[in-house]
Amino acid sequence: MAYWLFKTEPDAFSIDDLASRPGQTEPWDGVRNYQARNFLRDDIKLDDKVFIYHSSCKEVGIAGVAKVVKAGYPDTTQFDPESKYFDPKSHPDNPRWFRVDVKFEGKFSKVLPLSVIKSMPDITELGVVKKGSRLSIMPVSECEWQLLYASAVNAKS
Template sequence: MAYWLFKTEPEVFGIDHLQRRPAQTEPWDGVRNYQARNFLRDEVALADKVFIYHSSCKRVGIAGVAEVVRAGYPDTSQFDPESAYFDPKASPQSPRWYRVDVKFVEKFDQVLSLQDIKAMPQISQTGVVKKGSRLSIMPVPETEWHALYVAATRRANGR
Protein backbone atom coordinates (compact mmCIF):
# COMPACT_ATOMS: atom_id res chain seq x y z
CA MET A 1 0.00 0.00 0.00
CA ALA A 2 1.16 3.52 -0.77
CA TYR A 3 0.03 6.88 0.54
CA TRP A 4 -0.91 9.97 -1.45
CA LEU A 5 -2.13 13.53 -1.18
CA PHE A 6 -4.64 14.68 -3.82
CA LYS A 7 -5.20 18.42 -4.02
CA THR A 8 -8.58 19.80 -4.97
CA GLU A 9 -10.56 22.99 -4.77
CA PRO A 10 -13.44 22.26 -2.38
CA GLU A 11 -15.83 24.55 -4.26
CA VAL A 12 -15.31 22.39 -7.37
CA PHE A 13 -14.99 18.98 -5.71
CA GLY A 14 -14.02 18.37 -2.11
CA ILE A 15 -14.39 15.84 0.67
CA ASP A 16 -18.06 16.80 1.17
CA HIS A 17 -18.83 16.08 -2.49
CA LEU A 18 -17.17 12.69 -2.26
CA GLN A 19 -19.05 11.83 0.93
CA ARG A 20 -22.40 12.63 -0.76
CA ARG A 21 -21.77 10.61 -3.95
CA PRO A 22 -23.66 7.37 -4.54
CA ALA A 23 -21.55 4.63 -2.96
CA GLN A 24 -19.28 7.51 -1.85
CA THR A 25 -17.10 6.75 -4.87
CA GLU A 26 -16.01 9.00 -7.72
CA PRO A 27 -13.40 9.08 -10.50
CA TRP A 28 -10.50 11.44 -9.74
CA ASP A 29 -10.29 13.00 -13.18
CA GLY A 30 -9.28 16.18 -14.93
CA VAL A 31 -5.59 15.94 -13.98
CA ARG A 32 -3.61 17.66 -16.71
CA ASN A 33 -0.03 17.62 -15.49
CA TYR A 34 2.29 14.95 -16.87
CA GLN A 35 4.05 14.09 -13.61
CA ALA A 36 0.73 13.80 -11.76
CA ARG A 37 -0.63 11.78 -14.71
CA ASN A 38 2.32 9.40 -14.43
CA PHE A 39 1.53 8.83 -10.75
CA LEU A 40 -2.10 8.05 -11.62
CA ARG A 41 -1.19 5.81 -14.54
CA ASP A 42 1.81 3.97 -13.11
CA GLU A 43 1.94 4.18 -9.32
CA VAL A 44 -1.39 4.85 -7.59
CA ALA A 45 -2.79 1.39 -6.89
CA LEU A 46 -5.85 -0.36 -5.52
CA ALA A 47 -6.23 0.11 -1.73
CA ASP A 48 -3.77 3.02 -1.56
CA LYS A 49 -4.78 5.66 0.99
CA VAL A 50 -5.31 9.27 -0.08
CA PHE A 51 -5.43 12.48 1.89
CA ILE A 52 -7.97 14.85 0.33
CA TYR A 53 -6.30 18.25 0.50
CA HIS A 54 -8.34 21.41 -0.03
CA SER A 55 -6.50 24.22 -1.82
CA SER A 56 -7.35 27.64 -3.25
CA CYS A 57 -9.81 28.24 -0.42
CA LYS A 58 -10.12 29.95 2.95
CA ARG A 59 -8.99 26.92 4.99
CA VAL A 60 -6.19 25.19 3.05
CA GLY A 61 -5.19 21.76 4.32
CA ILE A 62 -6.04 18.09 4.73
CA ALA A 63 -9.80 17.60 4.99
CA GLY A 64 -10.14 13.83 5.06
CA VAL A 65 -9.19 10.43 3.71
CA ALA A 66 -10.19 8.38 0.68
CA GLU A 67 -9.11 5.00 -0.63
CA VAL A 68 -8.30 4.03 -4.21
CA VAL A 69 -10.91 1.51 -5.38
CA ARG A 70 -9.88 1.40 -9.04
CA ALA A 71 -6.33 1.80 -10.30
CA GLY A 72 -5.35 4.02 -13.22
CA TYR A 73 -7.40 3.91 -16.41
CA PRO A 74 -7.91 6.42 -19.27
CA ASP A 75 -9.76 9.59 -18.31
CA THR A 76 -12.68 9.62 -20.76
CA SER A 77 -13.13 13.40 -20.48
CA GLN A 78 -10.09 13.79 -22.75
CA PHE A 79 -12.12 12.36 -25.65
CA ASP A 80 -15.22 14.54 -25.16
CA PRO A 81 -15.14 17.79 -27.18
CA GLU A 82 -17.77 19.24 -24.81
CA SER A 83 -15.59 18.66 -21.75
CA ALA A 84 -13.35 21.33 -20.22
CA TYR A 85 -10.73 18.55 -20.10
CA PHE A 86 -10.93 17.66 -23.81
CA ASP A 87 -7.56 16.98 -25.43
CA PRO A 88 -7.60 16.94 -29.23
CA LYS A 89 -4.27 15.07 -29.28
CA ALA A 90 -5.69 12.15 -27.29
CA SER A 91 -7.49 9.16 -28.74
CA PRO A 92 -8.95 5.97 -27.23
CA GLN A 93 -6.11 4.08 -28.94
CA SER A 94 -3.52 6.43 -27.49
CA PRO A 95 -4.82 8.08 -24.31
CA ARG A 96 -2.77 10.84 -22.73
CA TRP A 97 -4.59 11.29 -19.42
CA TYR A 98 -5.53 8.88 -16.64
CA ARG A 99 -7.73 8.79 -13.58
CA VAL A 100 -8.40 6.56 -10.60
CA ASP A 101 -11.57 5.95 -8.63
CA VAL A 102 -11.57 6.93 -4.97
CA LYS A 103 -13.98 6.07 -2.18
CA PHE A 104 -14.73 8.24 0.84
CA VAL A 105 -13.24 6.92 4.08
CA GLU A 106 -13.31 9.76 6.58
CA LYS A 107 -13.84 13.49 6.92
CA PHE A 108 -11.89 15.23 9.67
CA ASP A 109 -13.86 17.46 12.03
CA GLN A 110 -11.36 20.22 11.28
CA VAL A 111 -9.01 20.73 8.35
CA LEU A 112 -5.38 20.08 9.28
CA SER A 113 -4.08 23.40 7.98
CA LEU A 114 -1.02 23.90 5.83
CA GLN A 115 0.34 26.14 8.57
CA ASP A 116 -0.01 23.30 11.10
CA ILE A 117 1.52 20.81 8.67
CA LYS A 118 4.52 23.07 8.06
CA ALA A 119 4.99 23.41 11.84
CA MET A 120 5.36 19.65 12.26
CA PRO A 121 9.12 18.88 12.46
CA GLN A 122 8.61 15.29 11.27
CA ILE A 123 7.05 16.44 7.97
CA SER A 124 9.77 17.25 5.45
CA GLN A 125 9.26 15.06 2.38
CA THR A 126 5.59 15.55 1.59
CA GLY A 127 5.30 17.91 -1.35
CA VAL A 128 3.05 20.51 0.25
CA VAL A 129 5.86 21.56 2.61
CA LYS A 130 8.43 21.88 -0.17
CA LYS A 131 8.87 25.22 -1.88
CA GLY A 132 7.64 25.18 -5.48
CA SER A 133 5.79 21.87 -5.22
CA ARG A 134 2.49 22.48 -6.98
CA LEU A 135 1.47 18.99 -8.10
CA SER A 136 -2.14 17.97 -7.63
CA ILE A 137 -1.11 14.37 -6.90
CA MET A 138 1.88 13.67 -4.69
CA PRO A 139 3.25 10.74 -2.72
CA VAL A 140 3.39 10.88 1.07
CA PRO A 141 6.01 8.79 2.88
CA GLU A 142 4.39 6.25 5.20
CA THR A 143 5.89 7.71 8.38
CA GLU A 144 4.68 11.19 7.41
CA TRP A 145 1.22 9.84 6.51
CA HIS A 146 0.84 8.39 9.98
CA ALA A 147 2.10 11.58 11.67
CA LEU A 148 -0.34 13.70 9.64
CA TYR A 149 -3.22 11.33 10.33
CA VAL A 150 -2.54 11.37 14.07
CA ALA A 151 -2.30 15.17 14.04
CA ALA A 152 -5.58 15.49 12.12
CA THR A 153 -7.49 13.13 14.40
CA ARG A 154 -6.05 14.55 17.62
CA ARG A 155 -6.97 18.04 16.47
CA ALA A 156 -10.52 16.88 15.85
CA ASN A 157 -10.68 15.45 19.35
CA GLY A 158 -9.38 18.68 20.90
CA ARG A 159 -6.01 17.27 21.95
Protein backbone atom coordinates in the same frame (compact mmCIF):
# COMPACT_ATOMS: atom_id res chain seq x y z
CA MET B 1 -0.14 -0.17 0.11
CA ALA B 2 1.07 3.33 -0.69
CA TYR B 3 -0.08 6.75 0.51
CA TRP B 4 -0.98 9.85 -1.49
CA LEU B 5 -2.18 13.41 -1.20
CA PHE B 6 -4.71 14.62 -3.78
CA LYS B 7 -5.31 18.37 -3.97
CA THR B 8 -8.69 19.75 -4.86
CA GLU B 9 -10.39 23.11 -4.70
CA PRO B 10 -13.41 22.55 -2.46
CA ASP B 11 -15.68 24.86 -4.45
CA ALA B 12 -15.02 22.57 -7.44
CA PHE B 13 -14.98 19.23 -5.56
CA SER B 14 -14.66 18.76 -1.80
CA ILE B 15 -14.47 15.93 0.72
CA ASP B 16 -18.20 16.55 1.30
CA ASP B 17 -18.88 16.14 -2.43
CA LEU B 18 -17.07 12.80 -2.36
CA ALA B 19 -19.08 11.70 0.69
CA SER B 20 -22.34 12.59 -1.09
CA ARG B 21 -21.64 10.66 -4.31
CA PRO B 22 -23.43 7.37 -5.00
CA GLY B 23 -21.47 4.70 -3.18
CA GLN B 24 -19.31 7.56 -1.87
CA THR B 25 -17.12 6.89 -4.91
CA GLU B 26 -15.92 9.18 -7.69
CA PRO B 27 -13.41 9.09 -10.55
CA TRP B 28 -10.51 11.46 -9.87
CA ASP B 29 -10.37 13.01 -13.31
CA GLY B 30 -9.24 16.16 -15.04
CA VAL B 31 -5.57 15.88 -14.02
CA ARG B 32 -3.53 17.52 -16.77
CA ASN B 33 0.03 17.42 -15.48
CA TYR B 34 2.37 14.74 -16.82
CA GLN B 35 4.06 13.89 -13.53
CA ALA B 36 0.70 13.59 -11.73
CA ARG B 37 -0.61 11.59 -14.72
CA ASN B 38 2.32 9.18 -14.35
CA PHE B 39 1.42 8.63 -10.69
CA LEU B 40 -2.20 7.92 -11.70
CA ARG B 41 -1.21 5.62 -14.55
CA ASP B 42 1.77 3.78 -13.09
CA ASP B 43 2.00 4.06 -9.31
CA ILE B 44 -1.36 4.48 -7.59
CA LYS B 45 -2.83 1.06 -6.87
CA LEU B 46 -5.99 -0.52 -5.54
CA ASP B 47 -6.42 0.03 -1.77
CA ASP B 48 -3.85 2.85 -1.58
CA LYS B 49 -4.83 5.53 0.94
CA VAL B 50 -5.38 9.15 -0.06
CA PHE B 51 -5.49 12.38 1.90
CA ILE B 52 -8.01 14.77 0.37
CA TYR B 53 -6.37 18.19 0.57
CA HIS B 54 -8.38 21.38 0.10
CA SER B 55 -6.45 24.16 -1.66
CA SER B 56 -7.20 27.68 -2.92
CA CYS B 57 -9.73 28.25 -0.16
CA LYS B 58 -10.11 29.78 3.32
CA GLU B 59 -9.13 26.58 5.16
CA VAL B 60 -6.21 25.11 3.20
CA GLY B 61 -5.20 21.67 4.45
CA ILE B 62 -6.05 18.00 4.80
CA ALA B 63 -9.82 17.53 5.06
CA GLY B 64 -10.21 13.75 5.09
CA VAL B 65 -9.28 10.34 3.76
CA ALA B 66 -10.26 8.24 0.77
CA LYS B 67 -9.19 4.88 -0.61
CA VAL B 68 -8.39 3.94 -4.19
CA VAL B 69 -11.05 1.49 -5.40
CA LYS B 70 -10.04 1.39 -9.07
CA ALA B 71 -6.45 1.74 -10.26
CA GLY B 72 -5.38 3.88 -13.23
CA TYR B 73 -7.45 3.81 -16.40
CA PRO B 74 -8.00 6.31 -19.24
CA ASP B 75 -9.75 9.52 -18.25
CA THR B 76 -12.76 9.64 -20.58
CA THR B 77 -13.10 13.43 -20.23
CA GLN B 78 -10.12 13.80 -22.59
CA PHE B 79 -12.25 12.41 -25.45
CA ASP B 80 -15.39 14.50 -24.76
CA PRO B 81 -15.45 17.75 -26.80
CA GLU B 82 -18.02 19.14 -24.33
CA SER B 83 -15.69 18.64 -21.34
CA LYS B 84 -13.38 21.36 -20.07
CA TYR B 85 -10.77 18.57 -19.89
CA PHE B 86 -11.07 17.68 -23.59
CA ASP B 87 -7.72 17.04 -25.28
CA PRO B 88 -7.98 16.98 -29.08
CA LYS B 89 -4.47 15.44 -29.33
CA SER B 90 -5.42 12.41 -27.24
CA HIS B 91 -6.84 9.28 -28.87
CA PRO B 92 -8.61 6.24 -27.33
CA ASP B 93 -5.94 3.97 -28.83
CA ASN B 94 -3.20 6.00 -27.14
CA PRO B 95 -4.71 8.00 -24.25
CA ARG B 96 -2.66 10.77 -22.65
CA TRP B 97 -4.58 11.18 -19.40
CA PHE B 98 -5.54 8.74 -16.67
CA ARG B 99 -7.67 8.68 -13.55
CA VAL B 100 -8.40 6.48 -10.57
CA ASP B 101 -11.61 5.97 -8.61
CA VAL B 102 -11.59 6.95 -4.94
CA LYS B 103 -14.02 6.09 -2.16
CA PHE B 104 -14.72 8.28 0.85
CA GLU B 105 -13.37 6.85 4.10
CA GLY B 106 -13.76 9.76 6.49
CA LYS B 107 -13.77 13.47 7.08
CA PHE B 108 -11.71 14.97 9.88
CA SER B 109 -13.62 17.02 12.45
CA LYS B 110 -11.36 19.92 11.52
CA VAL B 111 -9.14 20.55 8.49
CA LEU B 112 -5.47 19.95 9.36
CA PRO B 113 -4.13 23.34 8.23
CA LEU B 114 -1.10 23.75 6.02
CA SER B 115 0.39 26.05 8.68
CA VAL B 116 0.31 23.18 11.18
CA ILE B 117 1.69 20.71 8.62
CA LYS B 118 4.60 23.08 7.91
CA SER B 119 5.33 23.38 11.63
CA MET B 120 5.68 19.61 12.12
CA PRO B 121 9.43 18.86 12.43
CA ASP B 122 9.19 15.42 10.80
CA ILE B 123 7.23 16.63 7.77
CA THR B 124 9.94 18.06 5.52
CA GLU B 125 9.75 16.05 2.30
CA LEU B 126 6.02 16.32 1.58
CA GLY B 127 5.38 18.34 -1.57
CA VAL B 128 2.95 20.80 0.02
CA VAL B 129 5.64 22.04 2.43
CA LYS B 130 8.25 22.60 -0.28
CA LYS B 131 8.48 25.90 -2.12
CA GLY B 132 7.36 25.75 -5.72
CA SER B 133 5.64 22.36 -5.49
CA ARG B 134 2.34 22.69 -7.32
CA LEU B 135 1.55 19.06 -8.12
CA SER B 136 -2.07 18.09 -7.57
CA ILE B 137 -1.11 14.50 -6.71
CA MET B 138 1.91 13.61 -4.61
CA PRO B 139 3.25 10.63 -2.71
CA VAL B 140 3.24 10.59 1.09
CA SER B 141 5.67 8.39 3.01
CA GLU B 142 4.22 5.94 5.52
CA CYS B 143 5.86 7.87 8.37
CA GLU B 144 4.41 11.17 7.12
CA TRP B 145 0.99 9.52 6.72
CA GLN B 146 1.00 8.25 10.30
CA LEU B 147 2.08 11.62 11.73
CA LEU B 148 -0.39 13.64 9.66
CA TYR B 149 -3.26 11.25 10.30
CA ALA B 150 -2.65 11.29 14.07
CA SER B 151 -2.47 15.09 14.05
CA ALA B 152 -5.71 15.38 12.07
CA VAL B 153 -7.58 12.90 14.27
CA ASN B 154 -6.38 14.59 17.46
CA ALA B 155 -7.09 18.14 16.27
CA LYS B 156 -9.54 20.00 18.48
CA SER B 157 -12.83 20.94 16.83
